[in-house]
Amino acid sequence: xxxxxxxxxxxxxxxxxxxxxxxxxxxxxxxxxxxxxxxxxxxxxxxxxxxxxxxxxxxxxxxxxxxxxxxxxxxxxxxxxxxxxxxxxxxxxxxxxxxxxxxxxxxxxxxxxxxxxxxxxxxxxxxxxxxxxxxxxxxxxxxxxxxxxxxxxxxxxxxxxxxxxxxx
Amino acid sequence: xxxxxxxxxxxxxxxxxxxxxxxxxxxxxxxxxxxxxxxxxxxxxxxxxxxxxxxxxxxxxxxxxxxxxxxxxxxxxxxxxxxxxxxxxxxxxxxxxxxxxxxxxxxxxxxxxxxxxxxxxxxxxxxxxxxxxxxxxxxxxxxxxxxxxxxxxxxxxxxxxxxxxxxxxxxxxxxxxxxxxxxxxxxxxxxxxxxxxxxxxxxxxxxxxxxxxxxxxxxxxxxxxxxxxxxxxxxxxxxxx
Numbered sequence: 001x002x003x004x005x006x007x008x009x010x011x012x013x014x015x016x017x018x019x020x021x022x023x024x025x026x027x028x029x030x031x032x033x034x035x036x037x038x039x040x041x042x043x044x045x046x047x048x049x050x051x052x053x054x055x056x057x058x059x060x061x062x063x064x065x066x067x068x069x070x071x072x073x074x075x076x077x078x079x080x081x082x083x084x085x086x087x088x089x090x091x092x093x094x095x096x097x098x099x100x101x102x103x104x105x106x107x108x109x110x111x112x113x114x115x116x117x118x119x120x121x122x123x124x125x126x127x128x129x130x131x132x133x134x135x136x137x138x139x140x141x142x143x144x145x146x147x148x149x150x151x152x153x154x155x156x157x158x159x160x161x162x163x164x165x166x167x168x
Numbered sequence: 169x170x171x172x173x174x175x176x177x178x179x180x181x182x183x184x185x186x187x188x189x190x191x192x193x194x195x196x197x198x199x200x201x202x203x204x205x206x207x208x209x210x211x212x213x214x215x216x217x218x219x220x221x222x223x224x225x226x227x228x229x230x231x232x233x234x235x236x237x238x239x240x241x242x243x244x245x246x247x248x249x250x251x252x253x254x255x256x257x258x259x260x261x262x263x264x265x266x267x268x269x270x271x272x273x274x275x276x277x278x279x280x281x282x283x284x285x286x287x288x289x290x291x292x293x294x295x296x297x298x299x300x301x302x303x304x305x306x307x308x309x310x311x312x313x314x315x316x317x318x319x320x321x322x323x324x325x326x327x328x329x330x331x332x333x334x335x336x337x338x339x340x341x342x343x344x345x346x347x348x349x350x351x352x353x354x355x356x357x358x359x360x361x362x363x364x365x366x367x368x369x370x371x372x373x374x375x376x377x378x379x380x381x382x383x384x385x386x387x388x389x390x391x392x393x394x395x396x397x398x399x400x401x402x403x404x405x406x407x408x409x
Contacts, residue, residue, distance in 0.1 A: 031217055112216045121291070129181070130210075131217050136181055148333040149291055154180040155331060155338070159309070162209055 031127040032075045046071045068132040114164035122157035174199045176338040182210040280367035283385045288370045298327040310340045315408040316355045346397045357382040357407040381407035
């Protein structure tokens with residue numbers, strides 16, 4: 001029988017929380033990358049990094065935000081390394097899963113395509129805000145932008161989506 | 169807080185709620201309606217982003233915890249939105265306070281520096297190179313968002329129109345084709361400028377012009393003299409403040 005102390009329980013709890021958050025992290029990575037292979041890589045690498053650096057997380061309530069930050073940084077690292085500068089959104093749409101394409105809500109499907117079609121400068125901060133829960137100042141800090149630039153990008157991103165909905 | 173600032177905050181962070189914003193909304197039906205529309209849009213965005221992007225198979229949907237398309241209209245909820253909202257509120261409020269404290273009436277030199285940094289920054293990379301005339305609907309919306317009207321001659325087509333944040337305010341960023349090539353024009357309602365000022369910074373040359381209700385920046389790449397074009401264009405721009 002292996003003796004388990006408080007530290008063992010803590011590690012097990014960390015692992016459990018990591019796994020519980022994995023779907024959210026993968027969704028976040030998918031919207032950042034729009035590429036399944038990259039998203040899988042990003043999440044895998046991120047979880048590994050999080051596991052190795054778990055001692056650095058002193059506030060357990062900050063786990064989710066901490067993981068999303070790691071994913072965002074890992075995405076930036078892999079994205080830049082692989083230099084996938086563009087994603088063919090038309091191809092993504094053409095490959096639309098039949099399961100997802102029959103939701104019956106054309107407006108939402110159209111919006112989904114419009115979000116996917118946003119360029120990185122708009123989609124990345126929007127994804128960080130909407131899915132990651134980052135504040136505008138946190139996005140500015142993470143992306144190395146001024147807060148005014150982030151406000152501009154987020155404003156424009158929603159403006160483009162509003163326009164896309166109006167055109168439907 | 170004025171309408172343009174309120175709409176910037178709402179459009180950038182619709183979950184935002186601050187005392188200053190609420191005070192403005194209490195007396196402005198148009199901004200209240202804008203917030204209602206933007207919150208509805210944001211709720212749709214949030215729902216949509218619960219799914220992976222288009223083009224991913226069912227295996228991925230299972231991995232991200234989505235069992236059926238019906239999930240597209242479930243979950244999220246206002247509680248999470250408001251929790252996020254308070255965090256966003258603090259950051260955007262700080263930005264607005266910073267605007268109020270540090271940006272009101274500065275010298276034209278500082279203004280020129282901010283305009284040239286904005287125009288030469290990564291956000292606006294490529295803005296100079298457009299040749300197709302901007303869609304009228306896009307132009308109308310950009311101008312309306314900032315309370316600006318523009319009536320140019322057909323010989324001066326607008327080939328780029330975006331809303332930008334400058335000194336905490338939403339301002340139109342226009343690129344207009346002229347006899348001296350493309351010039352960037354930024355009408356800045358509410359901006360205080362004592363007198364006309366020319367500048368040459370960050371590889372851009374231009375002029376700042378005081379205007380009833382604010383100021384206008386007109387600039388070109390390199391060392392081109394924009395004074396004649398600027399005088400002509402400024403006659404055709406109105407800042408509604």
